[in-house]
Amino acid sequence: MANIQKILPANVPGEFFVDKTCIDCGTCAWLAPDTFADQNGMAYVFRQPSSEGERMRVHMSVLSCPVGAIGSRMRQGGPGAEAHLPEPIDQNVYYCGYHSAKSYGAASYLIRRPEGNILVDSPRFAKPLIKKIEDLGGIDLMFLTHKDDVADHEKFHRHFGCRRILHEADIGRETAHIEEVIRGDDVQSLSPDIRIIPVPGHTAGSCCLLWREAILFTGDHLSWDSGKKSLYASKHTCWHDWSRQIQSMKRLSGFSFEWVLPGHGARCHLPFDRMRVELAGLIDRMTTTF
Template sequence: MADQTKRLDSNVVGNFYVDATCINCDTCRQLAPTSFEEVGGFSAVTQQPTDEGHTHQAYQALLACPVGSIGTEHSDKLRMQGAMASFPLHLEGGVSYCGFNSEKSFGANSFFIEHPDGNWLVDSPRYIKQLVETFERKGGIARIFLTHKDDVADAEKYAAHFGAKRMIHQADVDAAPDAEWIIEGGDSIQVTPQFQIIPVPGHTAGSMALLYKNRFLFTGDHLWWDSAQKMLGAPQRLVWRKRVLVESIQKLIDYRFEWVLAGHGDRTRLPADEMRAQLQALVERRQPAT
């Protein structure tokens, strides 16, 4: 629950505000970019929503905020319920963004994939009733793909409730030591004809990406879309090995996909050839100077 007494001065006057407990995870700016901006190391409401669509987005941001730093002076129960019911937020082709980001993963995004052979969760949102019931209605969760050790959050609770198999790489297994499937080595694994696991060490030793239908690439913290610069980005700090990170980005050039769905950082969809050009440009920017 946000606290009006901690309301940041950087907020404009009006109903929505961010308080000083914000951890600057970027979730609200991805969901409601017309209302929220980064100001001085925190998010702030720099433009109050004035129409129905932007108000809905601001309520979605309020609910997705991992630490409850977004508040309203006057809560609108109906709009709050509408925003609650909008999660998981469908993106395309049965792939949804879960919302309800967890503080345990520093507010990382997580995703839900509906598939006739069993649904997948990619990383984990907070374990909350609304999501559990929605996943139940959609047929449960068969597999939980953990991109790396930082974004495990409440995966154990979802696995226990749904009898799902968690997958994590051996090098990051400390974050989920009792995971049901430990991935080893650096080779890609074709799990089913439509799902492929691609180890992408760099940010952590056990980082992995998941390629679905040669169209959606779930990247954890290996790769994201930088909407300010309009280019792909990759971690500059908190990197296990920089050279290995660049090699792992280079490896992805051999795959075809249109979507990048990141744990931290924005998601995007580009034509596959443009995505490949973006990857090549990122590799060139990140090659060490000779």
């Protein structure tokens, strides 16, 4: 819970604030961009919400903050905020919220499908979220994009009995008992409308998941830069091999998608043609900075 005694001085006066426990994961800034921004490696409230819609986004940020760094001087929860998570995005895909500090605040997603739901990466194992996921049909498969964002995967596995899948290059002590292992760099199909695309670079075993040739779950491989209004890949947080990440980005040029849903960073929705142009531009920038 946020502490008013640790409030950051950058916050504007008003009900909501961010305290000094913020880890700058960026969650609140893209979830409620009309209220939160970043300054000197910390989030802060630059503008208090002025509508019920904006207040709801702030309360969703309170629930989703991995370290509980967002507080309210009124000391009351957001009525109805829990009902808005998971949040529908498009084509039976939901944003889970409830980020975990174990994954440095990475986003996770639920794909709802008759054949069995898929959880992409791990949110925090929070009771309100668990109940909502149960109401949506549970979890059949947990797809882990890479080793950084596995968080509470074991708790979800035990509760839902879901199978977990991760690339062999990213399996470690905490994931040694994964049920299904992705091997090699070939594209694999989970079903006619789901493909696994290995994209080594950020980590050796990073993978994207492509849903219905439209929605790409990218882990930490690819995201949207809200400030520059362009696709983004982080060289600073490339833990494995930047040259391989460039090649992996080029690989994505062979696929069609209109959504980028990342673990860290903002998501984006662009027309297919625009997405191709943006991806080509990113590859040029990555090559220039190599």
